[in-house]
Amino acid sequence: MRSRSSALLLLPLVLTLAVAAWVLSVRGSGSGPGGYCANATVVVVELFGRAETADDVGLGPLPSLTAMVAKLDQVDLTPLQVGTPPSIRDDVSVLVPDHNVQASDAELEQALAQVVGDYLGRCRTA
Amino acid sequence: MAEPRPPRSGYRVRSLEGRNRWLVIAVIATFALAPFVAGAIALAQGWQPTGDVAIIALRSRDAWTADAPLLGQPTTGEDTTGVRSRHPGPAEFWVLGLTQRALGPRAGVVFGIALVDALALAGVMGLAFRRGGPPLLALTALTVALLVRALGASSLYDAFNSELTTYPMLLALFGAWSLLAGDLRTAPVLAAAATVAGQAHLAGATFVAPLLVVGAVTVGMAWRRHPRAVRRDRTPLLVAGGVLFVGWLPPLVQELSGPSNIAALWRTATDSYTRLGSTLTLERLATAVAPPPLFVRPTGRFGFAEPPSALAVVAAALVIGASVSLALLVTRRTRHRDPLRFALLTALVTVTSVVASAGQPLLAALRADAARWLWLIGAVVWLSLAWSGVHLLADRLADRVRPVLIAGAPAVALAILVLVIATTPLAHQRDGALMPVTARAATAATDAVAPGTYQLSYEGSQVLITVGPGVAYRLAAEGYQVRVDDNSFNQGYGPARTNGSGPLDGRIRISSISDRTLEGERRVATVASRVPGGGRSSIWVFVST
Numbered sequence: 001m002r003s004r005s006s007a008l009l010l011l012p013l014v015l016t017l018a019v020a021a022w023v024l025s026v027r028g029s030g031s032g033p034g035g036y037c038a039n040a041t042v043v044v045v046e047l048f049g050r051a052e053t054a055d056d057v058g059l060g061p062l063p064s065l066t067a068m069v070a071k072l073d074q075v076d077l078t079p080l081q082v083g084t085p086p087s088i089r090d091d092v093s094v095l096v097p098d099h100n101v102q103a104s105d106a107e108l109e110q111a112l113a114q115v116v117g118d119y120l121g122r123c124r125t126a
Numbered sequence: 127m128a129e130p131r132p133p134r135s136g137y138r139v140r141s142l143e144g145r146n147r148w149l150v151i152a153v154i155a156t157f158a159l160a161p162f163v164a165g166a167i168a169l170a171q172g173w174q175p176t177g178d179v180a181i182i183a184l185r186s187r188d189a190w191t192a193d194a195p196l197l198g199q200p201t202t203g204e205d206t207t208g209v210r211s212r213h214p215g216p217a218e219f220w221v222l223g224l225t226q227r228a229l230g231p232r233a234g235v236v237f238g239i240a241l242v243d244a245l246a247l248a249g250v251m252g253l254a255f256r257r258g259g260p261p262l263l264a265l266t267a268l269t270v271a272l273l274v275r276a277l278g279a280s281s282l283y284d285a286f287n288s289e290l291t292t293y294p295m296l297l298a299l300f301g302a303w304s305l306l307a308g309d310l311r312t313a314p315v316l317a318a319a320a321t322v323a324g325q326a327h328l329a330g331a332t333f334v335a336p337l338l339v340v341g342a343v344t345v346g347m348a349w350r351r352h353p354r355a356v357r358r359d360r361t362p363l364l365v366a367g368g369v370l371f372v373g374w375l376p377p378l379v380q381e382l383s384g385p386s387n388i389a390a391l392w393r394t395a396t397d398s399y400t401r402l403g404s405t406l407t408l409e410r411l412a413t414a415v416a417p418p419p420l421f422v423r424p425t426g427r428f429g430f431a432e433p434p435s436a437l438a439v440v441a442a443a444l445v446i447g448a449s450v451s452l453a454l455l456v457t458r459r460t461r462h463r464d465p466l467r468f469a470l471l472t473a474l475v476t477v478t479s480v481v482a483s484a485g486q487p488l489l490a491a492l493r494a495d496a497a498r499w500l501w502l503i504g505a506v507v508w509l510s511l512a513w514s515g516v517h518l519l520a521d522r523l524a525d526r527v528r529p530v531l532i533a534g535a536p537a538v539a540l541a542i543l544v545l546v547i548a549t550t551p552l553a554h555q556r557d558g559a560l561m562p563v564t565a566r567a568a569t570a571a572t573d574a575v576a577p578g579t580y581q582l583s584y585e586g587s588q589v590l591i592t593v594g595p596g597v598a599y600r601l602a603a604e605g606y607q608v609r610v611d612d613n614s615f616n617q618g619y620g621p622a623r624t625n626g627s628g629p630l631d632g633r634i635r636i637s638s639i640s641d642r643t644l645e646g647e648r649r650v651a652t653v654a655s656r657v658p659g660g661g662r663s664s665i666w667v668f669v670s671t
Contacts, residue, residue, distance in 0.1 A: 009454050012473075013447035020443035023408045024436055037400045041491045042433055048492065049428030123400055123488045 189223025215325025578631030
């Protein structure tokens with residue numbers, strides 16, 4: 001009786017830890033669910049967050065491209081390389097260079113504008 | 127045990143004596159006053175309706191007229207699916223319709239929402255005291271003060287419909303909990319809070335819907351098991367039913383007269399598009415709950431969506447699981463079920479909010495304002511955990527902790543509120559930097575043309591999203607009739623403004639793209655503006671009559 005009661009006490013912890021384990025296993029599987037758009041969401045949100053200068057926590061205009069380019073080196077962009085749509089493959093390769101070839105800020109801004117613009121359109125209706 | 131079981135129908139202020147009585151009254155009064163003080167400071171700093179708030183304020187002018195809105199703001203579903211739909215109900219418009227008429231176009235909007243939030247916050251504090259006495263009131267005061275700090279002072283008077291839901295959602299949770307505890311007299315509180323939160327935004331509706339179901343089932347079961355108690359409390363129960371009927375009558379009329387908004391929402395929800403998904407949603411929940419949880423830290427607009435570390439995911443799972451496990455332990459040791467009821471209700475709204483959020487379009491990932499459930503869940507999970515912890519303190523320790531908690535937590539809460547409200551400049555709030563620009567552009571427009579009917583057009587995202595609606599509202603508030611193009615951005619202006627017919631007295635064009643004057647136009651204002659990231663730009667106002 002006592003052990004059944006103790007098991008009941010532990011049940012919520014076991015359930016939530018099982019959900020956490022599932023989240024971690026799915027997340028660790030590489031491409032993750034949802035394909036390119038889901039991966040791009042993670043990247044774009046983190047980039048926006050790092051480039052944001054406003055103090056409020058509501059809705060507002062997106063951060064500037066210049067601010068985002070300045071934060072590119074702080075964000076893991078490799079998820080953008082999974083299932084990348086052909087139309088932005090070149091732009092992603094500018095942002096995530098294969099051979100340590102560093103693009104200029106202007107090139108990065110242009111490539112980032114293409115990738116973010118593509119994301120906002122493609123992943124709205126995909 | 128540390129905490130005595132509460133009286134059957136809850137604690138009463140009048141049963142307290144001396145210092146404790148005044149402390150409880152002071153805490154409730156402080157949270158009731160805070161939104162008005164924050165709003166008054168914003169008005170003194172030059173607060174102007176802009177963007178969605180201006181559109182909401184504009185549409186509120188139609189409430190209590192023949193063109194009264196029967197539904198809420200347009201949803202962003204049209205952007206994703208092409209189906210036009212609206213948030214469930216017009217309660218916000220009807221409230222602001224009254225306060226605008228009474229207090230004017232600026233103060234009416236600010237104080238109208240401050241009134242809603244004041245009632246919600248005072249209600250939360252009142253119910254926290256009723257359920258858990260001074261210790262729970264103290265913990266709740268501290269939690270909510272931290273929440274206000276995280277969301278910013280503007281959350282106390284923000285008319286943006288997705289923001290308006292925040293504190294009424296919290297009140298609905300406390301209201302449902304009170305009903306579940308057998309306190310049937312609090313039914314009107316749940317009904318009113320669920321009506322406001324559920325009508326203003328779909329996120330609020332998905333949060334309060336399970337709470338309303340719990341409330342209805344509780345009353346139904348009470349009717350079967352304790353009919354005498356239900357008969358005794360029939361007046362508040364009838365009031366609750368009346369609130370729900372009157373509050374939801376406008377959407378019901380819309381459903382009966384058509385076109386059906388429920389059908390449009392259903393088509394939107396079941397359409398094919400890439401959804402946020404359960405993994406990303408659960409990661410967000412982990413960010414919201416894991417130490418330090420969202421409600422104790424200002425995050426900026428996107429910080430809420432940052433991917434959590436593996437450790438944070440595990441920590442969040444432990445915190446959520448422990449909040450229920452500890453409440454079970456309290457029930458086993460003390461036979462006191464209220465902490466368990468609170469923990470289970472919190473778990474219920476967590477599950478339903480996760481499911482609803484996972485079905486949203488991916489771009490919803492960028493909208494902090496539509497994800498306030500994350501802040502609330504983080505806050506109430508920790509509150510539940512802390513309250514169970516207080517119950518489990520050993521008697522000797524509890525005797526020492528209780529007085530410190532009861533006096534100290536409200537004092538810290540008050541200090542936080544004062545600091546947040548007194549030290550947040552308008553420029554740091556949403557659209558704050560563009561409010562002076564909007565005011566100058568609106569003044570230029572009203573100075574340039576005589577009252578009449580004008581077609582407004584916008585160029586540039588800053589104008590379309592923020593400044594333009596502010597100018598339109600100011601014109602309407604000064605007696606002008608405004609019309610705008612019928613497109614997805616302008617649906618919130620109402621059918622009389624998007625489908626208006628009849629002669630025009632002129633056109634007003636506002637641009638943040640070009641200063642070029644078109645044929646027949648004259649430029650009446652050039653207003654220096656700011657672009658995101660700190661750059662400078664200009665906004666130009668042109669009129670043709």
